[in-house]
Amino acid sequence: MQAEGSGWRLDRLAFEQSLANQALQAGVSRYDAWLKHCQLTDQGWGIETEDGHKVRAKWLVDATGRRSVASKIHNIKKQKSPPLIAIWGIGKATQNLVPDARTITESDDSGWWYAAHLPDHRPLAIYHTSAAKAPVLKQEPQRWLKQLVQSRLISKHIDPEAFANTELRATDARTAWLSNAYGDHWIATGDAALCFDPLSSQGIFNAIAISDMATKAILSSNSDKALIQYQQKLDEVRNIYYFGKRLPDTN
Ligand SMILES: Cc1cc2nc3c(=O)[nH]c(=O)nc-3n(C[C@H](O)[C@H](O)[C@H](O)COP(=O)(O)OP(=O)(O)OC[C@H]3O[C@@H](n4cnc5c(N)ncnc54)[C@H](O)[C@@H]3O)c2cc1C
Incomplete structure (x- = not known):
């Protein structure tokens, strides 16, 4: 037992399989391949995978974990704690x-x-x-x-x-975050946007919580405002964990 209740142990493979099944049932099309290139044009995102497959999309979501692959392609700066x-x-x-x-x-x-x-x-x-x-x-x-x-x-x-x-x-395994977690029709989420050192035990919880926020921001009728709030939330969580302080209340 922990001071604030029991921790959860997750069967990661089974959990990810069940998430994938839910997404497929909800109508998502799945294509397994490594991202090679992505570029925003007047027709939306042109995305190319390592095996030559091409897709068009209105929004690009970078959920590639610590490697933040799509954000790296676009030279988004990453801030990092000392190496761990x-x-x-x-x-x-x-x-x-x-x-x-x-x-x-x-x-x-x-x-x-x-x-x-x-x-x-x-x-x-x-x-x-x-x-x-x-x-x-x-x-x-x-x-x-x-x-x-x-x-x-x-x-x-x-x-x-x-x-x-x-x-x-x-x-x-160090704590790291993107200086900007969103831009023109793209958003980074999960570890790609903000990841913690494992002692935090926050990784999976954070990935699920901020992915939910990212989804709502993309779908919002006022996505400009929702994206600003998304970035503010990431900054707040990072500041509390890494710098040990809350942001001043701006409301
Ligand atoms: C040593 C260690 C121990 C940890 N222990 C815990 C723990 O006890 N509890 C906890 O909550 N968290 C823990 N974490 C953190 C946790 O694993 C992550 O926070 C969580 O997996 C983040 O989920 P994600 O979906 O954002 O990224 P990931 O789970 O990293 O998923 C990223 C996905 O993107 C794919 N990908 C990468 N590059 C490309 C590309 N070019 N093209 C296409 N796809 C790509 C990868 O294959 C992967 O499927 C630990 C992390 C480490 C390193």
């Missing part, structure tokens, strides 16, 4: 520990651990650290494993032996 790199691996399911439903975090001198069991019982362990320390751990998985073994709580929650020969991956 997540070095992570997924171990094998073992019989040594009975998996439980808790997510555990633990800090040490050079970073912090996050560990949990996935729905298929495989353990996930992530060490978050600076850009100076991360490359060494990524290149020398034995060091990462040694630190895992030496952790006080994490090593009791997940079985370090499950990570023998596990390939480690590195992911940018």
Whole structure:
């Protein structure tokens, strides 16, 4: 239990599949491909994917996560906190520990651990650290494993032996935001617009909440005003989390 109630653990694959099914049932057409290029013309957006597929659209929504691909194509500036790199691996399911439903975090001198069991019982362990320390751990998985073994709580929650020969991956995990999250017939949402370091536990909640706002802004009869309010909300959330302060009330 947490001070403000229980946390939620999400089966991410099942959740995303169910979202996709709902969208298809609501009449959305789905096309899976990587975005290559997008340009606004008098006829709307011309969008081209890596496999050569072309689409026209009135609105472009950048929901490409931390990479903010569409916004990068248009040179929208990204603000970033100091680097935080997540070095992570997924171990094998073992019989040594009975998996439980808790997510555990633990800090040490050079970073912090996050560990949990996935729905298929495989353990996930992530060490978050600076850009100076991360490359060494990524290149020398034995060091990462040694630190895992030496952790006080994490090593009791997940079985370090499950990570023998596990390939480690590195992911940018810092807080970051676009200086402008919308423009002429485009909008960025989810992590593409504003992402937090994982300690916040805000990522999925934020992505869903601001995507809902972005949708309403696009569909609004007064979308100019709704888009300004969207940006204000992003600024407010970022300021509270990252700078620890609320914006002055402008109403
Ligand atoms: C190490 C780590 C741990 C985390 N732990 C938690 C946690 O415990 N709780 C929590 O709430 N959040 C957590 N998060 C954050 C959470 O995963 C994100 O906030 C959330 O996934 C954001 O959703 P999104 O849809 O905006 O982006 P994403 O989930 O990143 O989805 C972006 C999509 O865009 C696609 N895409 C990318 N580039 C292109 C392209 N060129 N063309 C087409 N498609 C593209 C990707 O394939 C992907 O499907 C964690 C993040 C990290 C890095």
